[in-house]
Amino acid sequence: MKRKYPGLRHVVATLLVGAASSGIAAPSIAADLTIGVIGPLSGPAANSGISMRQAYEAVAEQVNKDGGLEIDGETHQIKLIFEDSASRPEVGVSAAQKLLTRDNVDVLVGDSIASSVTLALMEVAPSFGKFMMSGQPVSIEIAKKIQGDPERFGNFWKGSFNSxxxxxxxxxxxxxxxxxxxxxxxxxxxxxxxxxxxxxxxxxxxxxxxxxxxxxxxxxxxxxxxxxxxxxxxxxxxxxxxxxxxxxxxxxxxxxxxxxxxxxxxxxxxxxxxxxxxxxxxxxxxxxxxxxxxxxxxxxxxPANNPKHKEFADTFKELTGVDGNGDHAQGFCQMSMLLDNIKKAGTVQPDKLSEAFAETDFPCVIARYVYDTDIHTPKVGADYLPxxxxxxxxxxxxxxxxxxxxxxxxxxxx
CATH class of the missing domain: 3.40.50.2300 (Response regulator)
Known part of the structure; x- marks a missing residue:
């Protein structure tokens, strides 16, 4: 039996608070849930970095438009703060320090594209005690760092497969x-x-x-x-x-x-x-x-041969005015999965959020995300991430x- 993957609107809808119903009081409004994102918005990989930004923003905007994300009875609006890495590790590290200190983000996503930047960020983030996730980087060196020092990198999770x-x-x-x-x-x-x-x-x-x-x-x-x-x-x-x-x-x-x-x-x-x-x-x-x-x-x-993918591309254009592409699909699924796990954890506390990621079984337009918990990496294969x-x-x-x-x-x- 083929697994059915929900469309863009359905996946976002599962994250939404929605209006109060059946006499249940609406949750109270809390401070923004702030997510810092680092990726190439300039330089040779900027096209991909900008597409990832557009996808992350599309998910957050839809969640906020439909009421926000409920955690422990309080409604949080999602606030994304983007910083440019230009695909350069030293630039990414500087951006991370700004997001983690001046902006005091709750969660850090980085790098959205470059493995070399991600490896550098991994040396910075643990000292701030925040949960961190990467976007598309596939270097297996990331997984090796996690496996080699699980105490230090236990709250870092990859958004894509290994090389x-x-x-x-x-x-x-x-x-x-x-x-x-x-x-x-x-x-x-x-x-x-x-x-x-x-x-x-x-x-x-x-x-x-x-x-x-x-x-x-x-x-x-x-x-x-x-x-x-x-x-x-x-x-x-x-x-x-x-x-x-x-x-x-x-x-x-x-x-x-x-x-x-x-x-x-x-x-x-x-x-x-x-x-x-x-x-x-x-x-x-x-x-x-x-x-x-x-x-x-x-x-x-x-989208040329897969109706489900075509539906995503069309819906993404409705939402953003931009033709949906493969980077958009990855970014959309990753941000949706992150917000879904935050909702399940009921907190942005790193160890609790890591527990939610370990139990991930998240179907999206291009994949079913289930993690290899030894290396914090999505499983690969016909039934998972092809x-x-x-x-x-x-x-x-x-x-x-x-x-x-x-x-x-x-x-x-x-």
Whole structure:
């Protein structure tokens, strides 16, 4: 039986106080419940950071519009305070200190995008005794810190999966294509071009061994600065190495657009698998026909082929005037889950809120959130948070792996 996931309005409605009914007195009004959010609102990952802000705001605005959040018989309005990290750890730390001291926020969410910033924030937040949650960061180093020092980081919870989930998707997709006779890896050679961040490097850390254990050779492992856009030196080396598979990993959509267009211009024959950047709505218009045939992950938001996702996108536009995208879906689910757990805990006291997160079973538009409590990370899989591989075919992304989630068959680029 397929689990039914509630739509945007229904999930928000479950958080609302609503008007008094059946003779029960309305709860009294209390001070705002203040949540500080740190994320990239400028710099190369600003598009994603701004989308996350829009999603967080949409949830909070709907909750406030419909009465606020009731905790222990008192109604709280949700107040969000945003600070820019610019994807830089030192900027994020400064923002956290401001939110935790001057603003005295009740809960801290950060970073909304960058793993490197999140890792830095984790060193600051525990001394303030506040609950903390991240947004999209997937670096497994975050989970390792939690597991390695549960007393210090026991009140930190991730909002997304770990980087090893990407690794499994990348390797298993290639392996499945080979087994099905749809791709021939004659040299069994793989290359990586990734941004020089914890996000990029941690993904390679787990992906490369899977290929090498299966007899593949890594021909190159290139790291480039965040926002890098001149890939001709890397592509020249790539031509000489002649890998069968190229894996690229960027949070900057401009880097991804530049790489895809330059690969097409150079007419390089390689199976290209991309991580993250094609999720952005501006990628396809920017890359144009050069993107056709590209494989990418994670396609967990697919309004073109999934009616539930289409409903979310339409409703999100009704609420905000902005076309709903994958970042919006993630941000919406994360903020809804956070507020739902605050409501269940009945407090923002960190240990009580952590207990609520440990018992999370929260269905949302893209996933069912249930936690691995050893590492404070959402579980991954078809029944939880899926990490599917997509292929761009004639300007449209279709899921091609796993087969249980596929909406199209793989098509060779040439």
């Amino acid at each position: 090893d989930a990407y690794a499994r998707t990348l390797f298993e997709t290639v392996n499945s294509l080979i087994e099905d006779g749809k791709f021939a890896a004659e040299g069994k050679k793989v290359a990586f071009i990734v941004e020089d961040t914890d996000y990029g490097k941690s993904n390679v850390e787990f992906t490369r061994p899977l290929f090498e254990e299966a007899g593949w050779t890594t021909t190159s492992d290139e790291t480039v600065p965040l926002g890098y856009a001149d890939f001709y030196p890397q592509l020249s080396k790539l031509r000489g190495d002649a890998p069968d598979v190229l894996v690229s990993i960027f949070t900057s959509v401009n880097s991804g657009i530049a790489l895809v267009k330059q690969i097409d211009e150079q007419d390089l024959d390689v199976l290209h698998l991309a991580v993250y950047y094609p999720i952005r709505p501006e990628f396809l218009p920017g890359a144009g026909e050069a993107a056709n045939g590209l494989l990418w992950t994670p396609l967990f938001f697919d 990490v599917p591989m997509a292929q761009i075919q004639d300007g449209v992304s279709f899921a091609i792996w796993p087969k249980s989630a596929a909406t199209a068959e793989f098509k060779p680029a040439n």
